[in-house]
Amino acid sequence: MSTAAETPLKAGKSEKIPPRQRILAAAGELFYRHGIRAVGVESIAEAAGTNKMTLYRHFDSKDQLVAEYLRQEAGKSDAYWTELARAHPGDPLAQIRAWLAGMAAHVADCNERGCALANAAVELPEKDHPARVVIEDCKRRQRAELAGLCGRAGLSEPEMLADELLLLIEGARVTAQSMGADGLDARLVRMSEALIAAHRGNS
Amino acid sequence: MSTAAETPLKAGKSEKIPPRQRILAAAGELFYRHGIRAVGVESIAEAAGTNKMTLYRHFDSKDQLVAEYLRQEAGKSDAYWTELARAHPGDPLAQIRAWLAGMAAHVADCNERGCALANAAVELPEKDHPARVVIEDCKRRQRAELAGLCGRAGLSEPEMLADELLLLIEGARVTAQSMGADGLDARLVRMSEALIAAHRGNS
DNA sequence: AAACTATGGTACCGATCAGTAACGTCACCA
DNA sequence: TGGTGACGTTACTGATCGGTACCATAGTTT
Numbered sequence: 001m002s003t004a005a006e007t008p009l010k011a012g013k014s015e016k017i018p019p020r021q022r023i024l025a026a027a028g029e030l031f032y033r034h035g036i037r038a039v040g041v042e043s044i045a046e047a048a049g050t051n052k053m054t055l056y057r058h059f060d061s062k063d064q065l066v067a068e069y070l071r072q073e074a075g076k077s078d079a080y081w082t083e084l085a086r087a088h089p090g091d092p093l094a095q096i097r098a099w100l101a102g103m104a105a106h107v108a109d110c111n112e113r114g115c116a117l118a119n120a121a122v123e124l125p126e127k128d129h130p131a132r133v134v135i136e137d138c139k140r141r142q143r144a145e146l147a148g149l150c151g152r153a154g155l156s157e158p159e160m161l162a163d164e165l166l167l168l169i170e171g172a173r174v175t176a177q178s179m180g181a182d183g184l185d186a187r188l189v190r191m192s193e194a195l196i197a198a199h200r201g202n203s
Numbered sequence: 204m205s206t207a208a209e210t211p212l213k214a215g216k217s218e219k220i221p222p223r224q225r226i227l228a229a230a231g232e233l234f235y236r237h238g239i240r241a242v243g244v245e246s247i248a249e250a251a252g253t254n255k256m257t258l259y260r261h262f263d264s265k266d267q268l269v270a271e272y273l274r275q276e277a278g279k280s281d282a283y284w285t286e287l288a289r290a291h292p293g294d295p296l297a298q299i300r301a302w303l304a305g306m307a308a309h310v311a312d313c314n315e316r317g318c319a320l321a322n323a324a325v326e327l328p329e330k331d332h333p334a335r336v337v338i339e340d341c342k343r344r345q346r347a348e349l350a351g352l353c354g355r356a357g358l359s360e361p362e363m364l365a366d367e368l369l370l371l372i373e374g375a376r377v378t379a380q381s382m383g384a385d386g387l388d389a390r391l392v393r394m395s396e397a398l399i400a401a402h403r404g405n406s
Numbered sequence: 407a408a409a410c411t412a413t414g415g416t417a418c419c420g421a422t423c424a425g426t427a428a429c430g431t432c433a434c435c436a
Numbered sequence: 437t438g439g440t441g442a443c444g445t446t447a448c449t450g451a452t453c454g455g456t457a458c459c460a461t462a463g464t465t466t
Binding site: 119125163170175178184190194 | 316321324328342369372374377380383394
């Protein structure tokens, strides 16, 4: 009944989110949940509490908005890595394990729909799409990050192990979209522990 | 210049492909290459050398055509499994290895775009879409098939190993779409061999 | 007060989407 | 020979797509 907009509290200036951020947040939600091609710019603007014109004042095209959305997701991923590093300083193995646990939880979460970047790669095969460079970049950075951690953890063949873990996670995230995720997370941690153990003692 | 349609050869009856098959073949090509949502029914009909009306005489809707396309892909997958069984009769381990080699080759092939079923699951999140039951069914069947082979091969924890291999392959197929496939196939066979070896001697 | 900027609102553009109506044609079969 | 059903062709529907023109308004700056 009473409109919340009637209480600007006079302080002003700080609690109003600029439209660009609202649009990006709405786009993130809708693109991730329903797929990029399934969401029109109109519905994004509406979900952001604005309109198409304002959207196009901040983004050149839908493709550019998609690219920006993926840059945002890549940023979240990077932030997660640094958060892990801060939570387990000087303990690369603990960082790896925490990452794996986080990914397993992600896989088990029914509201999640896998990796936004990987999904976008599936949905946008055109190799000149502005999104593709973002995707490839982020994936490569993650691989280097994980391989670095494996190396610093003293595990043998760190790049090989990083690939094994990444493929396992990526496979689990996409499989959860096809078959559901019942028990997949538990199997996932067992598998990754086995992989880590295999890279521990021997060459 | 000369139209090939002018030589019915009088024998008739055998070399003309009925429109339903042509449509399904064209849909398979276009859906897989460009994505399901990116392809319109008009272009499918055109690629099949027919028109939209004939398409809708054979398929109730685009969604039903998509489901039929995925049934077709699931059938190809099943046929591949039986072919492997015929090529290596009574040798389940050889069947597993041949399957892995085939998947690795698939991953390395730049013209391929991963698993059609998994891609469809990414592209069609609506859980009441007629395609989803096809996808889940096929994935489950494959899992049971591979687990059965692992068991008959005398490998320990056959279901666990089957999951490991499936996740690895699925992850590779989707990663190849994000990062390319350079050297991924070789790493893939090494990893799967290591996994198989780990399930050989001990419990 | 005047001017400028950012935003919102509405209406529109051409193109394409999934799906349908109506008609013509051809082959095959009784 | 006449009929029947599958196929091809054209044109159409209403909806939605990405993207834009135009104008009104609010807030800030000078």
